[in-house]
Structures are given as structure tokens and as C-alpha cells.
Amino acid sequence: MRYGYARVSTEDQNLDLQVAALNQANCLKIYTDQGVSGALHSRPGLDKLIRRLKPGDTLVVWRLDRLGRSLRYLVDLIDLFGKKDIHFVSLMENIDTTSSGGRLLFHMMAALAEFERSLISERTKAGMAAARAAGKHVGRKPSLNCTQRAAIKIAIANDISLDILAKQYSVHPRTLQRFLSKSSNDALPST
Numbered sequence: 001m002r003y004g005y006a007r008v009s010t011e012d013q014n015l016d017l018q019v020a021a022l023n024q025a026n027c028l029k030i031y032t033d034q035g036v037s038g039a040l041h042s043r044p045g046l047d048k049l050i051r052r053l054k055p056g057d058t059l060v061v062w063r064l065d066r067l068g069r070s071l072r073y074l075v076d077l078i079d080l081f082g083k084k085d086i087h088f089v090s091l092m093e094n095i096d097t098t099s100s101g102g103r104l105l106f107h108m109m110a111a112l113a114e115f116e117r118s119l120i121s122e123r124t125k126a127g128m129a130a131a132r133a134a135g136k137h138v139g140r141k142p143s144l145n146c147t148q149r150a151a152i153k154i155a156i157a158n159d160i161s162l163d164i165l166a167k168q169y170s171v172h173p174r175t176l177q178r179f180l181s182k183s184s185n186d187a188l189p190s191t
Contacts, residue, residue, distance in 0.1 A: 002058045004030035005049055007066045011035040018062040021091055025060050038069040055085035063092040071113045078106060143171045149179060156180065 004022030006015045015032055022030050031049040046067075053059060059081065061067045067090075068074050078088050078097065087098045088106075096102035128138045144152065148169055155165055166173040 001029070001054075001056075002027045002060055003049055003053065004060045005032070005046060005067065006030060006062060007033040007036060007038060007043065007045070009035070009037055018066065021062045022060055025089070025091060027060050038065060038067075041068070041073055053081070053084070053086045056087075058087040058089060058098065060089040060091065062090075064090045064095070071109070072117065075110045075113045079110070143175050144169060144179060149183070152176065152179070153183070 002025070004019070004025065004027030006018035006022060008015055008018075011034060013034075015034060019030055019032070029052075031045040033043040033045040036043045036045075049059070064074060068077065081088050082097065087096075089096045089098070089102075093105075094102075095105055097106055131138050152165055152169070156162075162173045162176050166176055169176075
């Protein structure tokens with residue numbers, strides 16, 4: 001069975017163009033989401049449609065961006081469809097996973113998405129390394145400031161329990177354990 005999916009981002013936009021194209025593409029049932037962003041992965045109409053799809057069915061959209069904005073989300077979703085033997089068609093981009101050319105185009109898009117993720121990861125790692133080399137702190141703000149860490153060391157030396165200190169400083173006891181472990185390692189002489 002061929003199912004259609006149409007979406008517009010705002011309530012004042014119109015679904016008519018998409019619905020007409022999906023009807024012309026012989027969709028027997030069309031699910032819609034009106035006033036729902038494509039950035040959201042969970043949408044009432046789309047969720048209902050995905051639950052309804054069975055092996056051998058085909059999901060048709062007017063354009064890829066109607067299904068989702070994130071290339072990674074689209075790749076994951078269409079890959080999931082492929083594993084469940086559900087076909088996918090995007091009318092404007094001429095993607096049809098029922099044909100070998102459509103599957104090739106989809107796999108090329110997936111490869112480009114993977115390449116993009118790799119580039120982002122490499123740039124992030126390089127930026128973090130450059131920040132560390134410049135002596136900047138990388139990561140989230142420490143839970144405890146210098147004054148608090150000094151006070152905790154004194155309290156531990158006076159046999160105050162980690163649980164009491166954790167409550168006093170509003171942190172988890174493991175945060176204190178990591179701090180104490182790191183500070184004892186920092187105090188060790190290098191060999």
C-alpha cells in the first residue's frame with residue numbers, strides 16, 4: 001500500500017499542494033502534520049503513519065524536507081524503513097528506493113552524511129586540542145571552585161564523611177571521589 005505524508009511548519013501554511021501531489025502519486029491514505037516543525041523527530045501524524053507501515057508498503061513525500069530537516073535523521077529513518085522492507089519515495093528529488101538508482105542515490109546521501117559527521121568530529125577535536133594548548137578549560141564548568149576544593153580537603157583530613165560534604169556542597173559523592181582521586185594523582189611526583 002502507498003501512504004503519503006505531508007507537513008507544514010505553521011498553522012497558516014497550506015497542505016493542498018503536497019496533498020494534491022501525493023494523491024497524483026496514487027497514495028491511498030495521507031497522513032499530515034500542520035504547524036509542526038521538521039526539526040521535531042516525533043510528530044503525531046508521522047508517528048501514526050510509521051506505526052501503520054508494514055513490509056512491502058511505500059511511504060511517499062512531496063519533498064525530503066517534509067519528512068525531516070536533519071540529514072542524519074532522514075538517513076536513519078530511511079535505513080530503518082529498508083530494514084523493515086518498507087519503500088520510500090520523494091517526488092521532487094526523484095528518490096525511489098524500489099529502484100536500484102533510487103537506492104544508489106540514497107546510499108550516496110548516507111555516505112555524504114557520514115562524511116559530514118566525520119568532518120564535524122574532526123573539527124571539534126581540533127578545536128578542543130587548540131583550546132587545551134592555549135591553556136583554556138575545555139568542558140563544562142567545574143562543580144566546585146578553588147575555595148570549596150580547599151575546604152573539602154581540610155574536612156576530609158578531619159574525617160568528615162563524603163556523604164555529609166556532598167550534601168553541604170550540593171554535589172554527588174562520586175564528584176568528591178573523582179576530585180580527591182585526581183588531587184592525590186596530581187600530588188604524586190612524576191617519574
